[in-house]
Amino acid sequence: MGKSNVFDLLGPIMVGPSSSHTAGAVRLGGMARKILGEEPVQGKILLHGSFATTGKGHGTNLALVAGLIGMATDDERIPEALKIAEERGLNVCFETADLGDVHPNTVKFDLLGEHGSHVRVIGSSVGGGTIVIRQINDFQVEIRGDYPTLVILHQDLPGVVAQVTLLLSTVQINIARMLVSRKKKGAEALMVLETDQTIDNAVLDLLRKLPRIYQALAIEPL
Secondary structure (H helix, E strand, C coil), X not given: CCCCCHHHHHCCCCCCCCHHHHHHHHHHHHXXXXXXXXXXXXXXXXXXXXXXXXXXXXXXXXXXXXXXCCCCCCCCCHHHHHHHHHHCCCEEEEEECCCCCCCCCEEEEEEEECCCCEEEEEEEEEECCEEEEEEECCEEEEECCCCCEEEEEEECCCCHHHHHHHHHHHCCCCEEEEEEEECCCCCEEEEXXXXXXXXXXXXXXXXXXXXXXXXXXXXCCC
């Protein structure tokens, strides 16, 4: 058994009073930024449950924006995140919302990037700084940010998953976990693959050239 340290037992190094409302919120913002794939310039942030009712007192709004602009959980500038975001050209608004039967610490990001990318991301802070991304653009997912992750939008036809997994096998990338989500059979589907190795740009380019692949995004772990 490997050695444990105090941070394994107590949670992440962080600025703020609550691992769920602060550290987890920073990680949620950071993951939403990675999924957008570029610098965000506009964002609507919908707060659900305890994020909506007690989040401001815990600095959740600051932490979510801190993650969106690339700060880590221990960044001492988190209390100034809104000001820094404004200086960088990120316009953010907050609203409360009922997001349904989800964890109390749940948020929905609606983000626009500097080059026109648009994404909607729903995620939850589930305790101790741990997060789970639950939705990307209305596709059901489960991403925790612990592994290099591929997110691939593709046509929902037989053989598409096989061609992706074959390519990854050929370049010696091992799949740790995979989930395929679809809204309507035969339309678009979203493939999420957590891998043991980092996905470099050369592999990503090969994936994007495969038939019936619409988009492919590689997300580094948090």
